[in-house]
Amino acid sequence: MTMKEKIRDVLAALESRLSVKPDIALVLGSGLGGLADELEDAIRIPYTELPHFPAATVPGHAGRFVVGRLHSVPVIAMQGRYHYYEGYTLEQVTLPVRVMQALGAETVILTNAAGGVNETFQAGDLMVIRDHINWFHTNPLIGKNEDELGPRFPDMSEVYDRSLRALAKETAQALGISLKEGVYFGLSGPSYETPAEVRMIRKLGGDAVGMSTVPEAIAARHGGMKVLGFSCITNAWSGTGDQPLSHEEVIEMSERVKAHFTSLIKAIVKRMGE
Amino acid sequence: MSLLNQVRDAVDFIRTKTAIEPEIGLILGSGLGELADEIQNPTVLDYRDIPYFPVSTVPGHAGRLVLGELEGKKVVAMQGRFHYYEGYSMQQVTFPVRVMKMLGVKTLVVTNACGGINRHFKPGDLMLIQDHLNLTGTNPLIGPNEEAFGPRFPDMSEPYSKALQEVAVRSAEAVGVELQKGVYAGISGPSFMTPAELIMLRNLGADALGMSTVPEVIVANHMGMDVLGIACVTDMAIGEELEPLTHEQVMRVARETKPKFIKLVKRILHDME
Numbered sequence: 001m002t003m004k005e006k007i008r009d010v011l012a013a014l015e016s017r018l019s020v021k022p023d024i025a026l027v028l029g030s031g032l033g034g035l036a037d038e039l040e041d042a043i044r045i046p047y048t049e050l051p052h053f054p055a056a057t058v059p060g061h062a063g064r065f066v067v068g069r070l071h072s073v074p075v076i077a078m079q080g081r082y083h084y085y086e087g088y089t090l091e092q093v094t095l096p097v098r099v100m101q102a103l104g105a106e107t108v109i110l111t112n113a114a115g116g117v118n119e120t121f122q123a124g125d126l127m128v129i130r131d132h133i134n135w136f137h138t139n140p141l142i143g144k145n146e147d148e149l150g151p152r153f154p155d156m157s158e159v160y161d162r163s164l165r166a167l168a169k170e171t172a173q174a175l176g177i178s179l180k181e182g183v184y185f186g187l188s189g190p191s192y193e194t195p196a197e198v199r200m201i202r203k204l205g206g207d208a209v210g211m212s213t214v215p216e217a218i219a220a221r222h223g224g225m226k227v228l229g230f231s232c233i234t235n236a237w238s239g240t241g242d243q244p245l246s247h248e249e250v251i252e253m254s255e256r257v258k259a260h261f262t263s264l265i266k267a268i269v270k271r272m273g274e
Numbered sequence: 275m276s277l278l279n280q281v282r283d284a285v286d287f288i289r290t291k292t293a294i295e296p297e298i299g300l301i302l303g304s305g306l307g308e309l310a311d312e313i314q315n316p317t318v319l320d321y322r323d324i325p326y327f328p329v330s331t332v333p334g335h336a337g338r339l340v341l342g343e344l345e346g347k348k349v350v351a352m353q354g355r356f357h358y359y360e361g362y363s364m365q366q367v368t369f370p371v372r373v374m375k376m377l378g379v380k381t382l383v384v385t386n387a388c389g390g391i392n393r394h395f396k397p398g399d400l401m402l403i404q405d406h407l408n409l410t411g412t413n414p415l416i417g418p419n420e421e422a423f424g425p426r427f428p429d430m431s432e433p434y435s436k437a438l439q440e441v442a443v444r445s446a447e448a449v450g451v452e453l454q455k456g457v458y459a460g461i462s463g464p465s466f467m468t469p470a471e472l473i474m475l476r477n478l479g480a481d482a483l484g485m486s487t488v489p490e491v492i493v494a495n496h497m498g499m500d501v502l503g504i505a506c507v508t509d510m511a512i513g514e515e516l517e518p519l520t521h522e523q524v525m526r527v528a529r530e531t532k533p534k535f536i537k538l539v540k541r542i543l544h545d546m547e
Contacts, residue, residue: 087417137411190415191492194430196405196457200478244429 004146009051010099018067022076025100029112031254035262036077039068073273076100085190085211090140094219107226113254114210114231117201121233124257127180128168129160129229132214135187140215150222159217164228171267177260182207186214198239232257278420280326285376287325292317294341296350299374303386305528309536310353313342328356328366345543350374357485359464364414368493375497382494384503387528388484389511391476392456398531401454402442403434403503406488410462414489424496433491438502445541451534456481460488473513506531
């Protein structure tokens with residue numbers, strides 16, 4: 001079965017339940033899913049009710065679409081996402097982004113919790129993603145290309161839209177929120193990085209490291225969507241023998257920056273709707 | 275059948291063969307398998323007889339699990355290991371580590387033969403592994419997490435126990451063996467690296483490279499074990515000065531280094547708490 005056919009199946013199950021056509025897609029990372037609860041006239045659709053969507057396996061990832069309005073802009077949010085480390089194929093990981101595009105979203109805002117690798121970053125910082133490094137050792141577009149979805153060799157010269165990044169920075173400044181900018185280094189996980197790997201990532205040009213976002217960004221660009229990305233820096237890696245890190249600490253730190261994160265995304269969506 | 279139940283079956287089988295409850299696990303790399311012959315009151319099990327154990331295919335790797343006593347410690351030793359390049363899944367490669375943990379092992383001693391990237395090394399050196407780079411292109415923990423084994427996102431801030439590293443340094447001094455220290459880059463192989471790749475690895479912070487150890491150590495950390503790693507530098511892998519290399523050369527240096535390697539590992543076992 002082709003990806004196109006899978007998308008068609010999902011749309012058939014989804015479209016009749018929606019009252020709005022979303023303009024903007026939001027992928028909400030670990031601990032950041034709360035933003036979806038602020039949508040007005042929200043319709044919630046668990047992934048498990050959709051064909052070709054497997055069940056999510058990680059605590060803290062709810063696993064559903066929330067469709068509604070944010071500052072009267074129609075949006076579709078993913079509360080919970082699929083990760084490669086869970087054992088899904090990258091085709092499964094990126095199917096939801098394809099679906100949201102097929103529903104009409106022309107822009108996707110990808111968010112994640114990430115470890116800070118740049119030595120000037122601190123836990124609690126927000127970073128707008130300027131670019132990424134794909135260190136998954138695979139690519140969601142491997143296989144026969146479906147020309148209806150996008151080109152065989154998608155351009156990656158500007159994955160994260162320059163004008164949207166400028167908008168994000170202006171908006172953050174207007175709200176008095178400090179916003180870093182940097183390169184997201186995406187890898188499979190699920191084990192966290194060793195100190196030697198942190199130093200390696202720094203040498204390779206990564207500012208933040210995480211286990212998501214890159215496959216979705218590649219699929220979104222393949223389909224021609226505009227992409228904006230944010231990392232919530234949940235811990236700062238020193239690379240010299242750090243304190244042990246647990247998933248609970250990551251969630252706790254994203255909870256702490258949630259207020260800033262939520263107000264920033266809401267304000268950006270509002271300005272994008274103007 | 276779930277991985278957990280496979281591990282339990284293997285553990286149950288081993289317990290029908292021996293009453294020994296090992297505290298220390300040993301993974302004996304290329305050329306070091308002989309150390310297992312020194313284990314006292316041994317119970318020797320062929321991998322092919324243990325449920326769900328893969329079978330080793332590399333020349334020089336015997337493929338036996340030996341349980342018994344060494345230097346007064348209760349140990350379980352792998353004489354021969356599984357490599358990703360042989361075509362096993364990462365779950366198969368690391369299966370014995372999970373079995374060791376569920377047999378009661380708290381400390382894992384991993385040994386291997388490696389190529390030296392650090393210019394201060396020379397063939398025949400032993401290197402204490404301080405840290406690693408997972409450059410195998412995958413991770414043994416990809417897939418649904420088994421909470422009975424460990425957390426979804428295991429911490430890797432101290433993959434090789436600092437306390438055990440201190441023990442190894444003292445033991446090396448006690449037996450007069452020079453011990454290098456460094457970062458081990460784990461690659462899949464089986465092709466050796468090109469000069470350009472070796473230069474890249476050095477730039478990424480690697481002091482040595484090899485085709486094992488990293489998956490086993492990730493899984494050991496997942497299961498909450500303390501790990502000690504010692505590598506035998508069998509050849510120099512300096513990108514700018516690379517000469518053709520054969521497995522036979524590697525085996526020869528491993529063989530020549532064996533006496534001091536065995537002496538050191540035995541002393542470390544003796545000195546462990």
